[in-house]
Amino acid sequence: MPNEPHEPNVPNQPDDLSDLGRFSDPSLLILASLAGGSKHGYAMIEDIAQMAAVRLGPGTLYGAIARLEQRGLIAPLPAEDRRRPYRLTAQGATVLREQLAALQAFATTGLRRLAIN
Amino acid sequence: MSLALATRSWLLRLYPTVWRERYGEEFAVLLEECSLTPFTVFDVVIGALDARIEPHDTTGRILRMLQQTRRSAITVFCAWIAFVLAGLAFNQMIEDDVRRLNGAHPDIAAAYYVLMGGAVVALLAVLVGGLPVAYAALRRALTDRRRDIPLLLAVPPVALAVWLVSTWFIANVIAPSAKSVSDSTRGIAFVSWVGLFILAAIASTAAVSVAVARAEVSPSVFRFALGPATVATLAMVVMTGAVIAWGLIVHSEVPAYLSSNTTPFKTSVSAHLIGQIAVMLVGTLIAASALIRGYRAPGGASGAATPAMGVI
Numbered sequence: 001m002p003n004e005p006h007e008p009n010v011p012n013q014p015d016d017l018s019d020l021g022r023f024s025d026p027s028l029l030i031l032a033s034l035a036g037g038s039k040h041g042y043a044m045i046e047d048i049a050q051m052a053a054v055r056l057g058p059g060t061l062y063g064a065i066a067r068l069e070q071r072g073l074i075a076p077l078p079a080e081d082r083r084r085p086y087r088l089t090a091q092g093a094t095v096l097r098e099q100l101a102a103l104q105a106f107a108t109t110g111l112r113r114l115a116i117n
Numbered sequence: 118m119s120l121a122l123a124t125r126s127w128l129l130r131l132y133p134t135v136w137r138e139r140y141g142e143e144f145a146v147l148l149e150e151c152s153l154t155p156f157t158v159f160d161v162v163i164g165a166l167d168a169r170i171e172p173h174d175t176t177g178r179i180l181r182m183l184q185q186t187r188r189s190a191i192t193v194f195c196a197w198i199a200f201v202l203a204g205l206a207f208n209q210m211i212e213d214d215v216r217r218l219n220g221a222h223p224d225i226a227a228a229y230y231v232l233m234g235g236a237v238v239a240l241l242a243v244l245v246g247g248l249p250v251a252y253a254a255l256r257r258a259l260t261d262r263r264r265d266i267p268l269l270l271a272v273p274p275v276a277l278a279v280w281l282v283s284t285w286f287i288a289n290v291i292a293p294s295a296k297s298v299s300d301s302t303r304g305i306a307f308v309s310w311v312g313l314f315i316l317a318a319i320a321s322t323a324a325v326s327v328a329v330a331r332a333e334v335s336p337s338v339f340r341f342a343l344g345p346a347t348v349a350t351l352a353m354v355v356m357t358g359a360v361i362a363w364g365l366i367v368h369s370e371v372p373a374y375l376s377s378n379t380t381p382f383k384t385s386v387s388a389h390l391i392g393q394i395a396v397m398l399v400g401t402l403i404a405a406s407a408l409i410r411g412y413r414a415p416g417g418a419s420g421a422a423t424p425a426m427g428v429i
Contacts, residue, residue, distance in 0.1 A: 041147040057157055058147050059164020062140055066168070084143040 026056055026064040027073075031088060031096040034074060040083035041065070068092065121153050128158065131165035186339035189411025190250065191326045193346040196404035197243055198322045200353050202315065203396035204236060207360060210389050214374070222370050228363035235356035239349045246345030251325075254332030266332050272324030276317035283313050343411050350408055353401040360397060364390050 033039060033047045041061055049055045056064075065086065068074045073092035077085045088096070125148045129141060137144075151157050211218070219226035251270060258266030287306045364387075368375055375387040 041143060042150040045147075045151070057160025057164070058144065058151055059161040059167075061147070062144055063164045063167050066136075066140065079143065082142055082146045 026060050027068055028096070028099055029054060029056065030061070030064055030068060030086075031073060031092055032100075034086060034088040035093065035096055038077055038085040038087035040080070040085045042083070044086075124153060124158070125149065128161045128165070131162060132168050136168045185413075186336060186343060186411050187329065187334075189407040190246065190339050190342045190346055191329055192407035193350060193404045194243065194247065194329075195322055195326060196400040196407070197239060197349055197353065198318060200239075200356070200397055200400035200404075201236075202318060203393045203400070204232070204356065204360075206389070207232075207393045210386060210393075218367070218371065218374070222366065224366050225363060225370065228359045228366060231359040232356050232363065235352040235359060239352035239356070242345040242348035242352065246342035246349070249338055250329055250332075250334055250342055253334045253338050254328060257333045261333070266328050269324045269328035269331075273321035276321045280313050280317045284310060343408070346404070346408055346411070350401065350404040353397070353404055357394065357397045357401050360390075360394055364394065 029048045029052055030044060033044045033051065036047065039047060041058070045056050045058075045061060065074065069076065069086070071091075072089055073095055074086045075089050077087055125145065128148060129137065129145055132141070132144075148157075148161070215229065219229055254266055255270060258264075287310050291302070291306045364375070368387075375390070376385055378385055
């Protein structure tokens with residue numbers, strides 16, 4: 001079994017993805033995809049398409065991957081047959097959990113308001 | 118080569134070399150796996166454009182200046198160095214006559230002292246703004262066990278030491294006294310001395326700029342540096358005005374001085390003065406425009422808003 005790389009040494013990051021601009025949504029999708037296990041690029045695209053009915057283009061995917069890797073939210077694993085899988089880091093899991101909790105709170109509030117009206 | 122293969126190869130080449138070194142192979146595989154639709158091509162072209170506009174230093178090898186505030190701080194610093202060189206040339210040019218001119222002409226003295234005051238203010242401002250950046254860069258580099266940043270930051274003291282040794286060598290070995298060497302030897306020695314100083318200044322400025330560009334420093338440090346950079350730029354404006362005023366007053370009250378050939382290169386004082394003022398003006402304009410860009414950058418003016426990419 002290949003050794004997993006160390007957690008990247010990055011400073012404390014803001015606990016959201018909002019500063020990733022147009023890559024914030026793809027980033028969240030990638031984090032959610034990797035929460036189900038490490039994947040390479042094409043597997044992520046397929047998984048995200050199944051999970052969220054969104055098909056990311058290769059340019060968008062790798063724009064987000066580069067940013068997430070730089071922030072230490074995901075980490076590359078040793079390449080397998082030219083494909084490089086990525087895994088979610090502990091920091092990435094924390095950010096994903098916070099993002100999903102915020103979305104859940106938002107959805108709950110919205111649904112409650114709909115029920116009242 | 119098939120059209121699809123050629124297109125994929127072309128799409129990959131749109132990305133910067135450093136990006137391809139890191140992601141090229143895996144991205145090429147992904148492109149092979151994706152069907153080549155117009156959407157895919159468009160998406161990759163936009164992705165390549167993004168990688169060129171905002172490169173991602175995942176390898177630590179790219180010289181980047183991602184944040185506008187960082188770019189502004191570096192630009193102001195470089196412009197200030199150019200300004201300082203021009204100011205030193207001005208001071209060197211008039212140093213033998215400054216006491217006489219100041220003593221006989223209070224308005225010339227006033228312009229001179231405004232220049233000196235501005236130089237002190239600008240120096241202090243650069244130190245106040247620059248030292249936290251250097252400290253943060255060095256501290257982070259030591260934490261990450263990076264050698265490049267400390268080595269780059271060591272260039273200025275090393276360059277200064279080299280220049281001081283050269284000065285001693287020129288003063289004591291090549292041209293120990295005015296009588297012992299010919300005019301041409303003295304001229305060559307002087308040009309070498311000045312040239313070495315300029316080289317040392319350029320090397321130091323470049324090294325510090327590269328170190329700051331590479332260093333992982335919080336954007337807040339650069340946002341803080343905008344304040345002192347503003348003070349330094351204002352001081353440069355004042356100093357440029359003071360030198361212009363000095364020249365105009367001298368032209369009015371001691372016109373013979375401007376046409377004299379007392380400069381080390383035996384050219385007229387006025388020609389030197391015009392050159393020095395031109396450098397000061399250009400330096401000031403560059404610093405001012407960099408500052409404006411810095412304040413317009415997201416999070417640059419107010420210190421609020423975008424935290425930008427945290428590690429860069």
